Amino acid sequence: MVFLQIAAKDLRSELRTKESLNASLSFAVVILLLFSFAFDPSSEAVAEFSGGLLWLVFAFAGALILNRSFARELPNDCLEVLIASPVSGAQLFLGKTVASFVLLLTIEVICLPIFGIFYDITWIPQALPLLGIFALGTWGMTILGTLFSALTVNLSLRELMLPMLLYPLMLPALMAAMRLTTILLAGNAIAGNDMVWLRLLIGFDIIFTALSLALVETILVR
Amino acid sequence: MTKNIRLVLGALVGILLLRNLYVILFNLPDEMEQGPVYRIFYYHLPAFFAAILCYITALVASSMYLIKKNLRYDAIAMSATEVGLAFAAVNLITGMIWGRISWGIWWAWDARLTWALICWLVYFGYLMLRQAIDDPTERAKNSAVLSIFAFVSVAITYKAIEWWRTQHPGPVLSIRTGKQLIDPIMENMLYMNFLALATLAVLMVIIRLNQEEMQRQIDGLRRRAHAI
Numbered sequence: 001m002v003f004l005q006i007a008a009k010d011l012r013s014e015l016r017t018k019e020s021l022n023a024s025l026s027f028a029v030v031i032l033l034l035f036s037f038a039f040d041p042s043s044e045a046v047a048e049f050s051g052g053l054l055w056l057v058f059a060f061a062g063a064l065i066l067n068r069s070f071a072r073e074l075p076n077d078c079l080e081v082l083i084a085s086p087v088s089g090a091q092l093f094l095g096k097t098v099a100s101f102v103l104l105l106t107i108e109v110i111c112l113p114i115f116g117i118f119y120d121i122t123w124i125p126q127a128l129p130l131l132g133i134f135a136l137g138t139w140g141m142t143i144l145g146t147l148f149s150a151l152t153v154n155l156s157l158r159e160l161m162l163p164m165l166l167y168p169l170m171l172p173a174l175m176a177a178m179r180l181t182t183i184l185l186a187g188n189a190i191a192g193n194d195m196v197w198l199r200l201l202i203g204f205d206i207i208f209t210a211l212s213l214a215l216v217e218t219i220l221v222r
Numbered sequence: 223m224t225k226n227i228r229l230v231l232g233a234l235v236g237i238l239l240l241r242n243l244y245v246i247l248f249n250l251p252d253e254m255e256q257g258p259v260y261r262i263f264y265y266h267l268p269a270f271f272a273a274i275l276c277y278i279t280a281l282v283a284s285s286m287y288l289i290k291k292n293l294r295y296d297a298i299a300m301s302a303t304e305v306g307l308a309f310a311a312v313n314l315i316t317g318m319i320w321g322r323i324s325w326g327i328w329w330a331w332d333a334r335l336t337w338a339l340i341c342w343l344v345y346f347g348y349l350m351l352r353q354a355i356d357d358p359t360e361r362a363k364n365s366a367v368l369s370i371f372a373f374v375s376v377a378i379t380y381k382a383i384e385w386w387r388t389q390h391p392g393p394v395l396s397i398r399t400g401k402q403l404i405d406p407i408m409e410n411m412l413y414m415n416f417l418a419l420a421t422l423a424v425l426m427v428i429i430r431l432n433q434e435e436m437q438r439q440i441d442g443l444r445r446r447a448h449a450i
Contacts, residue, residue, distance in 0.1 A: 144371070147367075147371070148368075151351070151364050151367065151368065152351070152354075154355075154360070155354045155355065156354070157354050161350065161351060161354055164347050164350060165347045165350075165351060165368065168340050168343045168344045168347060168375075169344060169347075169371060169372065169375040170375075171340060171375070171379050171382070172375065172378045172379050172382040175382050175383075175386055176382070179386070196385060197385075200378075200381075200382055200385075203378075204378060207374065207378070208371075208374075208375075211370070211371065211374060215288075215367050215370065215371075218288055218363060218367060219363065219364060219367055
């Protein structure tokens with residue numbers, strides 16, 4: 001359970017500075033605003049791609065948070081100390097993933113009502129299943145994103161490289177989350193043929209969690 | 223020794239490609255429905271298979287690097303990915319030319335097209351990451367991990383896009399998937415050209431490996447010169 005302590009440490013230091021939380025939340029709201037210029041926000045069609053819009057916002061906001069995940073440890077060589085500590089690489093990685101997951105989910109939960117107000121989307125009746133999809137999709141994004149955050153932490157082009165690598169690779173999860181969110185926001189339940197997307201999302205999470213935990217040690221040890 | 227292998231392979235590839243080009247252009251009949259444009263298919267599909275072959279090689283070499291920590295495997299993975307990207311580009315571009323003539327549009331958001339593009343972007347990201355890291359062992363290790371992730375994700379994406387796109391069937395899909403190359407002459411030609419392009423891919427990987435080897439020697443010499 002050491003990973004929970006790592007996660008708590010990350011969350012505590014984030015809540016004290018609110019560095020990435022503020023940045024990515026305001027960024028998310030700005031993108032939500034920008035969408036209103038890309039198409040007619042009052043049209044009926046918005047409901048048909050609402051899930052896609054919402055997840056694009058989350059993906060952009062997520063990249064900001066995930067960038068900081070390992071970069072936060074760079075000053076004062078904190079990362080070296082963490083790696084040298086008796087905590088295993090997998091625990092350290094899992095802790096950081098959980099911290100990013102909580103932060104990103106918080107942002108998503110704040111963004112959803114804002115989105116509902118701006119684009120006249122009713123989400124309250126489906127709040128619980130939506131939260132479940134958000135959690136599954138966000139886990140997929142954070143597990144891959146934290147791994148790439150570790151992969152790119154020493155690069156000068158870090159801020160650019162992370163989204164470049166992350167977005168194409170997390171596409172299956174993103175597609176599934178978009179599709180499921182759209183279904184839920186349209187007021188329907190996930191059933192029948194759409195279950196395949198739920199299975200894909202869960203499968204993606206399991207596969208990449210296992211793969212990341214198996215390979216993260218090789219990345220962290222220099 | 224490797225120089226001789228390269229020369230022999232090069233000659234073989236040259237002869238094969240010329241011979242195939244001749245047969246494709248002059249000996250084979252036009253296709254019944256599409257006319258002469260179908261000939262691009264003899265490069266389109268084999269290039270795709272050559273690219274897949276390269277990606278699989280990259281996956282195996284990357285895994286081998288993580289097990290053995292031998293930089294030679296890293297060089298193989300890098301060369302294979304680079305060559306694979308080149309063949310994937312041939313696949314995409316020939317497909318677009320064919321699409322422009324047969325469908326009237328350069329690009330259709332069909333499942334396979336989308337997947338091929340994503341595949342290309344993912345492996346392009348791999349090369350970008352390599353460029354951004356200076357230390358050879360760090361680069362080898364990180365890119366090996368990325369290569370494994372890339373392959374797994376690309377495999378899942380393949381299925382996912384199919385679900386995604388077929389739920390909104392486009393006018394192009396049935397042409398793409400329902401097409402059968404019945405005539406055995408045409409099918410054999412496809413295999414022949416796959417042989418040619420696959421050999422070309424092997425040759426290119428070998429050349430690229432050789433360059434990488436030389437680069438490492440030059441770097442070593444440079445370091446020694448600096449030390450003096």
